[in-house]
Amino acid sequence: MHKHEVRGHGTVDDTQHLSALERIHGPLPQLMIGDIVMIRHKKSLVRKFLRKVTESYWDHTALIIFTKNPEKGYSSNIIAEAIQYQAFDAWRRGVEVHKMDRYLNDPDRYDVGVKRCMNVSNELRDHVRAFTLMNVDAPYYRLPLADLALASISRTIRKFVLKRQRFTCSGLIQKAYWNAAPWERRHMFAFRDLGDSPIELQELVSPADIAKSDACEWIWNRH
Amino acid sequence: MDAARYTDRSEAIRNLRVADIIMTRTKHANWLLRGIRKMSHSYWNHSALVFEVIRQKDQEPEVLIVEALDKGIEIHRLHSYLNEKDFDIGVKRVPGITDEERERILGFFLDKIDTPYDYTRLFGYMLNRIVLKLANVKVRDMIAQRIINIDNFVCSSFTQRAFYLGVAPEKRDRVMFKENAGTNFLYQMEFITPGDIAKSKTAEWLYNPHD
Numbered sequence: 001m002h003k004h005e006v007r008g009h010g011t012v013d014d015t016q017h018l019s020a021l022e023r024i025h026g027p028l029p030q031l032m033i034g035d036i037v038m039i040r041h042k043k044s045l046v047r048k049f050l051r052k053v054t055e056s057y058w059d060h061t062a063l064i065i066f067t068k069n070p071e072k073g074y075s076s077n078i079i080a081e082a083i084q085y086q087a088f089d090a091w092r093r094g095v096e097v098h099k100m101d102r103y104l105n106d107p108d109r110y111d112v113g114v115k116r117c118m119n120v121s122n123e124l125r126d127h128v129r130a131f132t133l134m135n136v137d138a139p140y141y142r143l144p145l146a147d148l149a150l151a152s153i154s155r156t157i158r159k160f161v162l163k164r165q166r167f168t169c170s171g172l173i174q175k176a177y178w179n180a181a182p183w184e185r186r187h188m189f190a191f192r193d194l195g196d197s198p199i200e201l202q203e204l205v206s207p208a209d210i211a212k213s214d215a216c217e218w219i220w221n222r223h
Numbered sequence: 224m225d226a227a228r229y230t231d232r233s234e235a236i237r238n239l240r241v242a243d244i245i246m247t248r249t250k251h252a253n254w255l256l257r258g259i260r261k262m263s264h265s266y267w268n269h270s271a272l273v274f275e276v277i278r279q280k281d282q283e284p285e286v287l288i289v290e291a292l293d294k295g296i297e298i299h300r301l302h303s304y305l306n307e308k309d310f311d312i313g314v315k316r317v318p319g320i321t322d323e324e325r326e327r328i329l330g331f332f333l334d335k336i337d338t339p340y341d342y343t344r345l346f347g348y349m350l351n352r353i354v355l356k357l358a359n360v361k362v363r364d365m366i367a368q369r370i371i372n373i374d375n376f377v378c379s380s381f382t383q384r385a386f387y388l389g390v391a392p393e394k395r396d397r398v399m400f401k402e403n404a405g406t407n408f409l410y411q412m413e414f415i416t417p418g419d420i421a422k423s424k425t426a427e428w429l430y431n432p433h434d
Contacts, residue, residue, distance in 0.1 A: 066333055073330030097298040099337050130277050134285045137300050 056208030265418025
């Protein structure tokens with residue numbers, strides 16, 4: 001049996017069941033439906049510009065919609081995410097459901113962190129999941145390479161771009177919590193300043209806003 | 224062919240349950256989809272399964288389906304098939320599935336998300352047809368053993384595997400869609416088309432029956 005020192009988590013007897021990123025950052029805690037997965041793409045130019053413009057380590061977000069349950073036959077956490085695969089319209093997808101392992105097992109291309117909205121009932125988590133599933137196949141707003149490239153070198157252009165750029169991946173998460181929460185608690189799940197109207201808030205929130213927000217806490221690989 | 228339980232599509236959708244089978248026919252089909260219909264002598268060219276039904280007050284439920292598409296096992300909204308200009312849909316249900324078995328079938332869906340599509344199998348189906356036509360020799364056993372990748376799926380083999388692994392072991396014989404006695408197990412499980420599912424008495428029609 002192998003013994004490994006896992007950062008921050010002492011000695012783990014057998015890390016063979018761990019994903020590649022868990023071997024680096026330590027085992028994932030028990031995840032819950034509605035946990036927010038932060039993702040960094042290491043080999044994407046568009047994402048690099050996006051990180052620079054939003055001043056964040058992270059450039060993409062996803063939501064846990066099923067937590068792994070080997071007894072029921074599935075051993076990976078399942079995420080919903082809004083994806084832009086390519087720059088061309090015809091190849092752009094939208095909200096999709098995938099295994100979280102696709103990110104956890106490829107440390108050369110991705111880094112992953114997890115945040116959690118605390119004091120959330122299971123009922124609200126189920127509503128978040130239902131809202132997210134009802135948005136499967138919703139289209140993706142384009143991340144414009146040229147605008148982001150210019151914004152990364154000019155503060156003026158950066159303000160202009162960020163003012164109007166919609167982020168589907170993080171917008172999906174904001175909308176899911178905003179719509180699932182009872183109206184009197186919605187302000188607790190606003191991931192950016194409430195200076196925005198609710199509609200603006202749901203459209204314009206970025207992965208960086210979620211990463212920096214106090215509305216959810218880091219539970220794994222804080223950045 | 225037995226009559227369907229529902230004649231109205233909305234009524235059928237309101238009564239969908241996890242693991243119900245959605246048969247689809249693409250109206251402006253490309254050569255591949257037309258080939259699948261021709262090869263299987265069927266009206267249908269694709270099958271998917273109900274993954275989740277989200278019921279809403281006073282509204283038609285939102286239905287999610289799981290299906291093997293070109294990128295692999297994916298989840299989509301049934302909504303994408305409800306455009307009558309582009310698609311026709313039918314619904315079948317395997318009777319006698321318990322809630323516990325539906326849970327196991329759902330677990331199978333979640334375990335197989337992102338599993339790649341088995342393009343070699345499509346090539347095998349075509350090869351079988353060509354050799355049968357040219358030399359009147361069936362090469363399906365050779366294809367089943369050497370070409371089919373049983374770790375990957377086409378739409379109908381995904382449907383078959385979900386039921387086979389989802390039901391209690393003693394019920395597995397009752398959820399095979401290819402009912403020809405004497406065919407080998409691998410052939411029954413893997414060499415299956417949407418037409419086999421459409422024609423099978425293993426599942427009953429809920430809406431829009433067609434062979």
